[in-house]
Amino acid sequence: VKELMLSPLVLANTETPTSKLSSELISISRRNQFCSNLNVGIINLATNSGGDIPEFDNGESVCAVGNSVLGASVLPIENFVRGVENDSLPPTSSAVWSMGIERICKQTATTYVNTNALVKATDELSFSINQILTDFLGVPSNHPLYANFSSAMTELYNSARDDGLGNVLARREMFSFVCESPELIGVGL
C-alpha cells in the first residue's frame, strides 16, 4: 500500500510513460478551489495576527466582494447537474481566466492590506512578507520557494515605491503577486 501511495501514479512527482502521453496533469484552480484557498489563507492570516477570524464558507464571501464578483464570474465552477452540457471542466489557463484571477487578487489585497487590516502597512516589510508567505500562502520559511518569493516580493515592493506608490499600495502589489502565483492558481503543481 505504501509503495502504491508513493508511486508516481499517485504523486505525479516524476513522469511515467502514461503521463508523457497525457495532455495535462496539472489543472488550473476553478472558482471553488481558488476562492476556498483564499478563504483558508485569510483565516490563517487573521488567526496569527489577532484579527477577526472570518468564517470558512468555501470562499463564497471572499469572492463576493467588489471586483471579485467580476473576476469570479469568468472562472469555471464545479457545479455538476445531470444532463446539462458536460461534466468536464477546463484544466488549462486562458486569457480571460487569468484576468479573472487578477481581479479577485487585487480586490482581496485591497480588503486585507491596509493601515489597520490583517497585513498592516505600518509593520516592518520583512514582517509583512513573512506574514503573506507563511500565513496566507502556506509556504514555511524552510521551503525552497520561500527565499525566492521573499526576494521577489522585496524587489517588487521597492520598484512600486520607486514608481511613486505609497506604503499600502506597494504592499498590495506584493500580496496580489503571491495571490496570483502558481501555488494558488494551480492544482497539483
Add this chain to the structure above:
Amino acid sequence: MSNKLKSKQRRDFIQNCLVANGAIGLRSLLLGLPPQYLLRGDVTAANAAKKFLIFSERRLADPVNANIPGTYVEGIRHAKVSEAGDIAAGFETPVPFTLGSQSVVAASPWAGLPANIRQNLHFIHARSNTSSHNDSINVMGSFSSIKDLEGRGQELLPSAVAQETATGLGTLQVKPFTLSGFLSYNSVPEGKTSPLSLKNLLGDSSSSSTSIGALRDTLMDQVYASVKSGGTRAQKKFLDNFAISKSQAKTMSENLYTYLEDVSGNESEDQVKTAAALVLLKIAPVIRIEMRFGGDNHTDGTLIREVEETIEGVNAINTLWTKLTEYGVQDQAVFALSNVFGRTLETRYANAGVLKGRDHNQNHSAIILLGSSIRGGVSGGLDPAFNNLACTGINAQTGLSADADIIAGQTHISSMKTIMAACGVAEEKINERMLGGKIIRSCLAAS
C-alpha cells in the same frame, strides 16, 4: 585547410541548406515561418484566404430548419396568424426573394435581410443522424468523422478549423473563443466567457501599471526558475501556459473594451457584437456562439416562440454582418450555424385537437453559411418520398437533390467539410482531417 577555403565551404553549406528540399530553407527565411510548418503544406496561395469562423450551435436544437427556403412545400406546418397572431403573417405566407442568383421563398425575416447579405447566404438541407440533445458534442465532431491533429479520436469542427487557420490568421490565441455553449479543444474542455462577463471584466481598470506588471512577470519567472528548468513536462507546460495567458490578457485588456460598449447582456445580439470585435482584433480564429431560433419547442403549440425567436435570430445575423462590415473585416469571416438536430416539420397534436410544437428530427436540419467565400443559394431539399419530412441527398457540384452523389446520411459531414473549405483550408487537409462526405461546391463562391 586555409581560412578562406573553410569560409567558402561554410558559405556553400549554408547556401545548399537554403536551396535544398525545394528551397524550403530559403522560403523559411523569407517568410519567417519554420521549415517544419512549411513542410506541412499549409502555406500556399490559399493561405492568404484563411478566414475567421463564427460558429453557432445549440444543443437545444432550435427549429431553424422549419422556415428556410425549401420548406414551403406540401405537408410542412408553419405558424399561422389564426394561431400565433399577426406576427406570423410572414411565416404563414412565404415571401419570394433571391439568394445570389437563385429565386426562393421562405419566411419573411430571411427575405428582409439586405441584398448584400443574401448574395452570400446559403442554406443546406442536411441530417445530423441523431435526435438526442446529448449528442451535441458528437455532432460537432460528426460522430468522430473529424479527427484530431494526429489523425485519431474526435475533434470538434470549431477546434479543427482553429487548428488549421490560427497560424495563417495570426491570432492572439490559437484556440477558439467560446462566448456560449460547450466546446473542447484537443479533447480538453474549454472555458466559456459570456459577452457581459467579458465586458465587465475588461471595464475594470484595476490592473497594475505597465512597468510593475512587466516586473511581476519577470519576478514570477525567477521564483519558478528551478521548476522551469528541472520540473516535469506537465509543470513546465502549466507555467508556460500561465505566462502566455497573462500576456494575452494584457493585449485583450488594452484593446477590446471600446468595442463592447453596446453589449448589454448575453443574448444573440450581444454575442454577435462581441464576436465581431474578437474578429476585428484577431483574438481567436473561431468564435463559438449560440443563436436562439425558437429553442426546444415541443410545447410551443402556436409556434409563437418560434416566430419571435426566428425574427430575433435573423436580426442577429444581420447585426453580425453589419458590424463586420463596419469594421471592414466582412471578407475575412465566415458565419456558420449547425445545431445538434432539426425539428419535426409536420403538424403534431399533444391530445386530440391540442397542437404541439415541434419534436426532435434526426432526418432534417438546417445548416446556414454566410461569407464572401459563400455563394448565395440552397443545397439539397426535402424528400417527397418521405412526405417531405426528411432531407434528400445532394449533388456536390450543383447542390441539387437530383443526381445526388452525397447520400442523405453524409450531408452533415459534407456540410462540415464545406465550412472548413469556406474558411480557406486546403482540400487535401480537409480530407486528411475529415472522413467521408464531400465538399458541397455549390455553396462556395470560388467553385
